[in-house]
Amino acid sequence: xxxxxxxxxxxxxQPFPPVDPRTLAGTATxxxxxxxxxxxxxxxxxxxxxxxxxxxxxxxxxxxxxSELVTNALRHGLATRQVPAQGPSPSRAPQTAPAxxxxxxxxxxxxxxxxxxxxxxxxxxxCARRLICAVQDPSxxxxxxxxxxxxxxxxxxxxLVECFSDGWGWRRLTGExxxxxxxxxxxxx
Numbered sequence: 001x002x003x004x005x006x007x008x009x010x011x012x013x014q015p016f017p018p019v020d021p022r023t024l025a026g027t028a029t030x031x032x033x034x035x036x037x038x039x040x041x042x043x044x045x046x047x048x049x050x051x052x053x054x055x056x057x058x059x060x061x062x063x064x065x066x067s068e069l070v071t072n073a074l075r076h077g078l079a080t081r082q083v084p085a086q087g088p089s090p091s092r093a094p095q096t097a098p099a100x101x102x103x104x105x106x107x108x109x110x111x112x113x114x115x116x117x118x119x120x121x122x123x124x125x126x127c128a129r130r131l132i133c134a135v136q137d138p139s140x141x142x143x144x145x146x147x148x149x150x151x152x153x154x155x156x157x158x159x160l161v162e163c164f165s166d167g168w169g170w171r172r173l174t175g176e177x178x179x180x181x182x183x184x185x186x187x188x189x
Contacts, residue, residue: 017167017185023128026053032070032120034078042070042122046133049124058131058186061164065184066122068157069135073120076144077137077179131186133165138179140172 028049032038043063050059125132145158161168165184172180 017130017132017169017183019125019127019132025126027126028052028124030122032074032122034074034119038074038120039067039070042066045122046124053126055126055131055188058188062131062133062186065161065165065168065186066133066135068160069133069182069184070120070122072143072157072182073135073137076141077139078119129188131188132183133186134181134183136173136177136179136181140178140180142180143170143182 028045030042030045032042043066046063046066047059050056050062119138121136123132123134123136125134143158158168161184166187168182168184170180170182
């Protein structure tokens, strides 16, 4: 997959891929609390959504990208709260709740159990012949591409997103919505 020769850094800061509401076949949104099990919930949600959209063959690549984007949002996008690698979950979620995107379509929503507000939001959009995965977090800081250090235990997430998607980028949110959205797009058939 990948971006067909375009340097990955050229896409950082690019606007969200254009979505024509007339070609939008479905959206699914999941609010995630700052807990380690949220990444698994995001994968399960992605599986259920893709099977519902009759796209099970897309699950492996899309779930890997979703896992990386959600992990990055939880680790780096939550300014005042860190997600523990193991151990008990934080007792309460941050008090920021992202607003729903202004894209009309069939919507499926799910909230993390016990979470009154979502710290991170995953949205899957099926439009025309594309699948878009977007993850919103409350930080406006740009995503950083890690060095490809073979000895490092982390830092490869955005490299994996680059390899398994057909393109990715990010944008800062403005107005009442604060933070950023990091997105990846997959071309379908």
